[in-house]
Amino acid sequence: MTTTQPTPATQLVPLVEVTIDGFTTEVPKGTLVIRAAEDLGIAIPRFCDHPLLKPAGACRQCLVEVAMPDREGTLRPMPKPQASCTLEVSPGMVVNTQMTSEVADKAQEGVMEFLLINHPLDCPICDKGGECPLQNQAMTAGREVSRFHGVKRTYPKPISVSTQILLDRERCILCQRCTRFSDEIAGDPFIDLQMRGARQQIGVFDAEVLGFTGSSPVGPAELDESGQPFASYFSGNTIQICPVGALTSASYRFRARPFDLVSAPSIAEHDACGAAIRVDHRRGVVLRRLAGEDMAVNEEWVSDKDRFAFRWQAAPDRLLAPLVRENPDGTGDLVETSWGDALDVAATLLAQRRGRLAALPGGRLTYEDALAWSSFTRGVLGTNDVDFRSRAYGSSEEADFLAARVAASGIGVTYGDLENADVLLVGLEPEDEAATIFLRLRKAVLAGGTRVRTVAPFLSRGSTKMHATLLPAAPGTEPEVLASVTELGGEGRLGVVLVGERLAAVRGGLAAAAELATRTGARLAWVPRRAGDRAAVEAGLLPQLLPGGRPVADQAARAEIAAAWGAPVPETPGRDLVGILAALASGELAGVVIGGVELSDLPDPDAARAALEAVRAAGGIVVSLEVRASEVTELADVVLPVAPPVEKAGTFLTWEGRPRRFDEVFETPARSDAEVIRMLCDELGVTLTATEPQLWRGERVALGAAQPGPVPAPGEGQAVLATWRLLLDAGRGQDFEPHLAGTARRPVAMMSRATADALGVADSPTVRLRGPRGEAEYPLVVAGVVDGVVWVPADPRDFPSTAHLGVRAGEIVEVAK
Known part of the structure; x- marks a missing residue:
């Protein structure tokens, strides 16, 4: 069971004495009863509870008997069993779980009976069968024989929440884990509760049903390839935390039984975040990957790319034997x-x-x-x-920066540091380029411990979900913007500058970031995109x-x-x-x-x-x-x-x-x-030891002062190109994953209203971008982009990449209807 690691801040919280099943313990004030029981090794059945989600009390499976001292100190039992996942401990509280209380045991049996009334008995074909908390707890906290003899409720199945996520509504027990994850962790409204009372169910995104009419929570640039407002890079986590088989993966559905699989821990290879994963395989074939648990890195979450994009390693074009020219x-x-x-x-x-x-x-x-x-x-x-x-990179500046600021520096800024920091993002879109960083930053921002600012041409959806402040910068002007930042950190927060690898293409960008860190006393971290960089x-x-x-x-x-x-x-x-x-x-x-x-x-x-x-x-x-x-x-x-x-x-x-x-x-x-x-x-005939040398570190390589390069001025019918790679694109690491590809965001060209008017394309549904080597047509989206700039994804599926157009970020591209 996951437990929250103590921090210096939590160690100062007053302790509260509580008795659970006859064992007395002291826990920090504010601890939930279900967590206090875990500390004593007492497992209380639950479905909706998750240590990384806010308490909901939705399933009621964790009912316990509770007594509290009154003003005179007399212990008085509460009139009915309480949900231990929402109740905080208080001084003198006495709790009896199903282990010692017939009332709690009977209450849990009753809840389980209600949950099973409409739940289908399809365990032999359910993907969750064999690793299902409902199965396990039905045996430990349920009746031996069902008293229900009516007809169970059914729904058409499955519903395609997306091309990757399928929903069997009759299995759902309304624990709300999936909707809470989507709202609290990912910030993506792709699945939510619909209707009320006996008709309540989990359903796909619907702007009218979910009450979003008038202001779509998903911007027009974040539609998926089907044109639907599904916009989540983290949807696969809902499958893993679903305590029943209601949510399943289209790529894994009906492929294997959990008890047929062999599991091995590993590390995701798609980015430099180092997320822990679990690889499940059978007969030499990987059938699925799950998020591993590592509270210091990815906690219990991974991106859909880390979860679903693994078939490239056994692709038909895999090289199995050496090749030589005839x-x-x-x-x-x-x-x-x-x-x-x-x-x-x-x-x-x-x-x-x-x-x-x-x-x-x-x-x-x-x-x-x-x-x-x-x-x-x-x-x-x-x-x-x-x-x-x-x-792409600009000059020798990046090599000097890596030598001066990165090489042999050991572990610098950590994920934990981001939870109480004033973070400045430069040349980095975490949701697309470092998904684990994005989740940690969003968590910290919502908890009030972190403030995020981003130097970018527009406020992306990922930055919006982090409540980031935009420091607008056209490509090439980042050094000027960084020079204008006067403070970073303070108010008990650590100052952190996160520099993406894209900044290397901006002359003077990395040097300006280093100067800012030195000037403000902030800590600097370089975030490459590849796992081996x-x-x-x-x-x-x-x-x-x-x-x-x-x-x-x-x-x-x-x-x-x-x-x-x-x-x-x-x-x-x-x-x-x-x-x-x-x-x-x-x-x-x-x-x-x-x-x-x-x-x-x-x-x-x-x-x-x-x-x-x-x-x-x-x-x-x-x-x-x-x-x-x-x-x-x-x-x-x-x-x-x-x-x-x-x-x-x-x-x-x-x-x-x-x-x-x-x-x-x-x-x-x-x-x-x-x-x-x-x-x-x-x-x-050469013998090399290739052992790891000592990480010598003498005097650091000197990094010169920032020398910004010229910023191109677009002429008539032209704009400055801004671009970066989306998390899901045409990269070969996502080959042979059609279900995942369907959730990729729709490639669009984004520009401001003023830029669209100046270029004469404001009334056009699409625009044509032309470079020295080719051209491509994109749907046009008018958004809050810096004037004179057009943004397109760098390597989208079914569209030419910006490299094949012959242009890079910060260069001029022609724009026409």
Whole structure:
């Protein structure tokens, strides 16, 4: 059972003495009776109660007998049993649960009998059968034989709350867990109580029935792909906390029985939040994922992406055997071969080009894999030309920022810190880019412990749900806005600046954020989007950075790392991603080892594609380490398959710097990146230890003052593009999840009324955006966006990405009807 961890604040709360089933204990004032009983190891049956939701007293299953002292101190019993999930302890209270009170036991039996009157006896086909609290408590707190002989109430079933969530209303016991989660935790009105009395039921969102007429709680930009106002990234949590089988998953429904499944704890791989999950599988196939419990990180909640997007790891295009080009000159088709042959070909070609090679390891790596890539690049390829970033960034400013503020900094700002902080978000939309952070911030804001401000072109729905204050900024003007912030923190709150990776594309943005933190005494945290980005920084997968946060130019650092790895470290700082691609295209580099990189994620996908094609045309080599076939696969000479997270063990590092260790779920022949690199080193005759170096930290790299770049001025028929990736989009980690894809938000183009009028598109239902490489048409939504700016999602389904339009955030795009 989940219990709330004590904090310094709660330790000062006065203690209250209470007696439960003859045991006397002291608990903090305000503790619910049901929690006090838990502390004594006494389990009271319940359905509506949940430790992370407000008390509701909806199911009445937790009735207990209570006596209270009167003014004279005489103990007087309450006239009827009380709901222990809503009653707070008071001095001298005496409670008798079903364990010691016939009154409480009979009351619980009566409630259970009422709940079962209309509940269907369909346990053999119910997804909840075998792990159902109603089943369990019907046996412990119910009658042996039913006295009801009438016809049970039925409803048409199931109702599609969304493409992912299905509702069987006759199973619902009206505990209201789902509606309370939606309102209190996620802030999304996608499911609620409808009607009253005997007709009351849980139903799908209906603006008229739910009383939202006149002011839709969901903005026009937050419709799902069907055009319905379903707008929740967290709906799957309602399935898990439902104490019966009323809410089920369309992707899991009727697929398995809980007692057929094998469960394994793991860590979600889709972002840098490190949410704990539980993987349930049968016969080598993952059938579902549930939220794990970790009160320090994700508590008991995960996003729908973390919950439902897992089939990519066993996709039909999964690489299971090494591939090599048929002809020695690099022409011909890729053909399957043995590991020995593939490693021999790769080792021979790499050895011939040593010193003229580069590495692009991507952002999917565990810490162990990242260290292996770092030692392999320096000690075997003989180069510092390495960059893990597979996204847009502006200049060397981000690399300096990561060296100065992130690398080897250990655990900095934590989730717990966010619960009593004055938080400034810059280049970060938590609901889309770091869902676990969003839930923690919203919880803290509603509790009154946190204030949120966001530097953004408009107030997104996620920011609205956090009651955030908007500091309006057109793309490129963030440094100017940050310079105007005079205070952060105070009034007992910690000042925190959360910087998203997108800010790296704004010249002077990261330096301005660092200056703000220094000026106000606030703490600064970098929030990347990928699960492996923080580990890549710590492992030194940057051209000027070594493991442990020390610069390549540091001779002592090079010597110590060389001694630890058993291989020399090049002394010249290398090229970054853009420089590596340019050198590949020009022939300065003769090959690249690349892993986990989607070309569409790079700043210029066409240039990246042309660079890899140029390498092969010039007789160079492209070695790919990848889980699934991709564009890179088709351009590679040697393809070495690596294991997805479910088939390997490792450690992700969260945005906090917190290690999140996970074990393999399946034992398969698949090999991790580190194991493949070790095999390749053996083939090359090189022995690398690749052990974790000490996190040396001498004098920090100096971060220069903010030097904002020029802000483009749109001309006639033009606007400045603002964009970021939505949580659910065209990313390959969501492939083969049609039910989840149906809940993705509808791609739209958003701009202010003044901008729409100036562009002459205010009366048009759609607008056409045109860039240097292409164009796309989007539904138009007029909203409170900064004037002169148009926002579109970066990589939506069924629409061209902004990269394929040839524009990035902060650049000019043409807008027309």
